[in-house]
Amino acid sequence: MRNILMITTDQQQLNAMSCIDPSYRTPHLDRLAAMGVRFTGAISTSAQCSPSRASWMTGRYPHQVGVNNIGHVLDPKEWGIAKEFNLHGYETVYFGKWHLGLTPGDHQFQVTDYRTDGLELDGANEDPRFLSHRDAVTTAQALNYLSDYQGAKPFFMKVCWYMPHPNTPEDKPFEYLPSYASAIPLEEMPVPDSFYADDLSTKPPFQKERAAKEESALTEAVVKRDAQRYRAMLTLMDRNLGRLLDQLESKGLLGDTAILFTSDHGDMQGAHRLRLKGVLPYKELYNVPMIVYVPGKEPIRKVIPDLLSSAAVPGTLLEAAGLPVSESFEGGSFLGLLDRTERCREEYVFFEHYKAYWGFHPLRGIQTAKWKYVFYYDEDIEEMYDLEADPDENVNVAGDPALSEIRSSFKNRLDQWWKETGALTREPIPDPNNPWGRDI
Numbered sequence: 126m127r128n129i130l131m132i133t134t135d136q137q138q139l140n141a142m143s144c145i146d147p148s149y150r151t152p153h154l155d156r157l158a159a160m161g162v163r164f165t166g167a168i169s170t171s172a173q174c175s176p177s178r179a180s181w182m183t184g185r186y187p188h189q190v191g192v193n194n195i196g197h198v199l200d201p202k203e204w205g206i207a208k209e210f211n212l213h214g215y216e217t218v219y220f221g222k223w224h225l226g227l228t229p230g231d232h233q234f235q236v237t238d239y240r241t242d243g244l245e246l247d248g249a250n251e252d253p254r255f256l257s258h259r260d261a262v263t264t265a266q267a268l269n270y271l272s273d274y275q276g277a278k279p280f281f282m283k284v285c286w287y288m289p290h291p292n293t294p295e296d297k298p299f300e301y302l303p304s305y306a307s308a309i310p311l312e313e314m315p316v317p318d319s320f321y322a323d324d325l326s327t328k329p330p331f332q333k334e335r336a337a338k339e340e341s342a343l344t345e346a347v348v349k350r351d352a353q354r355y356r357a358m359l360t361l362m363d364r365n366l367g368r369l370l371d372q373l374e375s376k377g378l379l380g381d382t383a384i385l386f387t388s389d390h391g392d393m394q395g396a397h398r399l400r401l402k403g404v405l406p407y408k409e410l411y412n413v414p415m416i417v418y419v420p421g422k423e424p425i426r427k428v429i430p431d432l433l434s435s436a437a438v439p440g441t442l443l444e445a446a447g448l449p450v451s452e453s454f455e456g457g458s459f460l461g462l463l464d465r466t467e468r469c470r471e472e473y474v475f476f477e478h479y480k481a482y483w484g485f486h487p488l489r490g491i492q493t494a495k496w497k498y499v500f501y502y503d504e505d506i507e508e509m510y511d512l513e514a515d516p517d518e519n520v521n522v523a524g525d526p527a528l529s530e531i532r533s534s535f536k537n538r539l540d541q542w543w544k545e546t547g548a549l550t551r552e553p554i555p556d557p558n559n560p561w562g563r564d565i
Contacts, residue, residue, distance in 0.1 A: 126213065127420065127446050128382040129281045131438075132369070133181075134362055135174060135222060135290040136402065137388035139165065139412040141359055148315055148352075150308070150360045153367035154416070157386060161418030162463060166432040168474045168492060169390045172402055172410035173481070174224050174290075174564060175199075177389035177435060182206055182225065182232065184439040184454030186477060191551035193479040196562030198226025198554040204453045206439040207234045210281040213448050218270060221263035221285035226556040234283075239266040245368075248304040248361060255300055256287035257361055264365040271372045281442070284369065289358035289392070290564075291401060298340065298401065299354035306357040314352035316345055317396040317409075319517045325397065327521040329506045331486055332405065336398040339483070348395035355394065379420070383445035386416040387438065396517075403481035406490055406499040406508055407518055411476055417460070419445050424463040432492065433459040434474045468494070475542055482564065491539045498523075498535035507532065 140146050144155040144163075170180040175195045176187030182205045183190050192199050199205075207217040211233055218236040219229035229237045244265040249257035267284045274280065291298035320343075325333040335341050366386075373379045393399040396409045413435065436456030443450050444458040473493045480487060490499040497518065499508040507523035509532055515522075522528055 126215075126279045126448065128279050128378060129210070129215075129442050129446050130369075130373075130382055130384045131181075131281075131283045131442060132366065132384065132386045133221075133283070133285045134359075134388040134414075135285075135287050136390060136392045137289055137359065137414055138391040138394065138409055139167070139414055141289075141355075141391075142414065148309075148313065149356050151363040153363045153370060154386070156370065157366070157384065157418060158416050161384065161416055162424045162426070163428050164415040164417070164433060164459070164462070165412075165428060165430045167387065167413050167415035167435060168411050168432060168476055169413050169435045170475075171477055171479075172390040172405070173478060174389050176477075176479070178223075178225055180434075180436045180456070181389075181438050184436055184456040186436060186475070186546055187479075188477060188549055189455075189546055189551060191553040192225065193549070193553055194481075194562055195224070195564055196556050196559050198556045199232070200554055201227060201231045203232075204451075205232050206442065206454075207232050207281070209439075209443060209448075209451060209453070210446075211235070213446075214278060215281045215446075216278045218280055218282035219285070220266045220270075220283070221260070222287050223285070226554070226559070236270065240269050241265040243269065247364060248302055250300065250302070256290060256292050257300055257302060257358065260286045260288050260362065260365060264368060268368060268372050271369075271376055271378070274376065274378070279446070281446070286362055286365065288362045289355050297350070297354075299351055300358060301354055302357045302361055305360045306353050309353050309356050309360075311349055311353050314349040314356075316348050316352075317394060317517075319396045319519055320345075320348060320398055322517065323397045323519040327524075328397075328508065329486070329501065329504070331484060332397070332399070335403065335483060341398070341400040343395055343398055343400055347400075351400070352394060355392065381420060383420065383442075384416075384418040385438065385442060385445070386414065387435065388413045397519075403483055404478045404486040404488060406476075406478075406488065406497065408516075411492075417441070417445070417463075419460070419463075422463060425466050426463075429462050429465075431459075431462050431465070431468050432472045432474045432494065433462065434476075473538075475539070482562070489539055489543055491535055491542070496531065496535065498532065498539065500536060500539060507536070509535070
């Protein structure tokens with residue numbers, strides 16, 4: 126049985142790494158991608174922290190476990206990934222952001238705190254309220270655990286960083302890390318093409334309303350400033366990642382530890398003239414980074430575009446460990462994609478969102494290689510995109526009469542999935558410590 130290390134960030138876009146976009150500085154993330162396989166078709170079950178993380182724990186969709194939005198608690202009675210690894214004799218470890226109510230210990234992670242001597246801020250904020258500081262603490266805990274590890278049991282460890290999540294909902298939401306931002310020229314920061322190309326005239330009206338007010342009332346200058354700070358946070362995250370990889374190597378564990386790196390969802394970064402996140406269907410939010418390294422596994426393809434759901438993360442971790450994938454983890458495993466030579470013809474994934482801090486517009490959606498279809502079921506509004514002709518999702522073609530048959534087929538399939546998986550019949554458990562659903 127292999128050791129398993131799952132490393133996650135919060136709010137990182139798919140392309141936010143320097144092996145894809147040289148405006149980022151992530152040499153250690155590139156190193157991990159070179160060691161393993163990079164998946165470019167990973168779709169989050171939900172573009173919000175808590176629902177997405179519920180899928181990481183259970184292998185099921187958010188609505189199935191009653192975690193529809195931030196402020197809902199993941200029921201500790203749910204069968205989860207820690208319980209499964211415990212069953213197979215692993216030591217289960219959790220450091221960093223949780224955001225599912227209660228604690229990781231309530232979900233039977235055995236080790237949830239550790240010593241932090243040797244803490245290195247390395248440009249992180251000295252104020253412990255800031256996310257960069259929290260991540261420094263998480264990194265120190267993980268490094269010390271690995272330093273002390275003697276191999277009595279295999280470990281399953283989750284290291285969950287906060288960055289590059291915004292620190293506050295204020296005008297300048299992304300934390301300023303001057304030692305890293307100074308190396309990233311502001312004038313060189315990109316502005317997404319859809320910032321100019323999409324006037325939101327074909328989109329649901331609430332999107333245009335959102336783009337014109339509060340923190341989404343954007344200018345090019347604001348988009349560039351966000352881009353610089355976002356990249357600076359990811360540079361620091363990458364340095365933390367490098368420390369973990371180096372520690373595994375120095376302990377002689379790299380050859381027996383499978384690693385999965387991903388993020389719960391992305392960030393708009395000014396695409397479609399929108400900022401941060403919300404009840405929106407765009408690739409900037411749903412397409413997430415996914416890198417998998419399995420020692421001794423020689424993949425046929427180093428970059429795999431096949432669609433996969435983040436609901437398959439727990440099953441993939443189990444299979445990477447050499448363990449059976451219990452039927453409890455309904456999302457299955459995507460590790461089999463490593464053995465394929467080409468993309469599957471019949472592939473599709475589902476996703477959902479309930480409400481955001483700025484609005485209630487619940488949606489469910491389905492995506493294939495060519496199409497994305499979204500239904501706002503409380504408002505009876507549709508979006509549909511031809512991803513081959515319009516990869517930036519600028520033109521909503523749901524109202525095109527020539528595409529009515531295609532649209533109807535997607536809606537029927539989506540409605541069937543929603544019904545078969547219980548719709549909203551699972552009653553959420555409200556988090557008394559987070560009654561307003563604040564994102565942290």
